[in-house]
Amino acid sequence: MRIIIASLIAITTILFLENTAKSETSECLKYTPEITTLTGTLWMRKYYGPPNYGEDPKTDSLDNFYFLELNRPICVSSEGHNSDDDSNDESEFNVTELQLDLYDPTRMKYxxxxxxxxxxxxxxxxxxxxxxxxxxxxxxxxxxxxxSIMPAK
Structure with missing residues (x-):
């Protein structure tokens, strides 16, 4: 009898967690190619860059990186993602800041x-x-x- 009750509790817990995960990702934003618009505050921080990204600060460049601090946390779901890029196969929750890639391919410059x-x-x-x-x-x-970047209203 104890085994049956323990099994029922385990199955109920698994089903609950599975449904919770589905509902969490259903409200999330999606990775590329979906276009997303977000509002927040622009910030800049310096990080070591090539050639060794901080392993040898004497020879590594010190580069500026730009970030958007979001007004509210977001989640990004990999659910339904069918790209060849495996890096987008991981969902992220409670994202409060995004690094920005500002390269403009139409003008081929930053x-x-x-x-x-x-x-x-x-x-x-x-x-x-x-x-x-x-x-x-x-x-x-x-x-x-x-x-695109536009001043927030």
């Missing part, structure tokens, strides 16, 4: 540093695609490949 520095600490609405971190230069679990 925005000018002096223009970006004037934007620090201000609120913006940013549109782009979300990606899961995969490389040494990714400093948040999720980053956004930016398509």
């Amino acid at each position: 925005p000018k540093e002096r223009d970006l520095l004037k934007m620090i600490g201000r609120r913006f609405t940013i549109t782009g695609t979300l990606w899961h971190a995969a490389y040494a230069h990714d400093h948040t679990p999720v980053y956004m490949n930016v398509k």
Whole structure:
């Protein structure tokens, strides 16, 4: 009898957790190719870059990285993701900050540093695609490949 009760409790717990996970991811944003628009405050931090990303600070570059601090936490779901890019196969919850990839492929360049520095600490609405971190230069679990930046209303 105890085994049956323990089994029923275990099955009930598994079903509850499975349904909770499904409901959590159903409200989440999706990774690329879905376009996402978020609002928050723009910040910049310096991190070591190539060639060794901080392993040898004497020879590594010190690069500026830009982030959007979100107004409220988000989650990003890998559910239904069917890309060849395995890095986007991991869901993330309670994301409060995104690293921004500001490269503009139409002009084949990044925005000018002096223009970006004037934007620090201000609120913006940013549109782009979300990606899961995969490389040494990714400093948040999720980053956004930016398509447009507009001052927040």
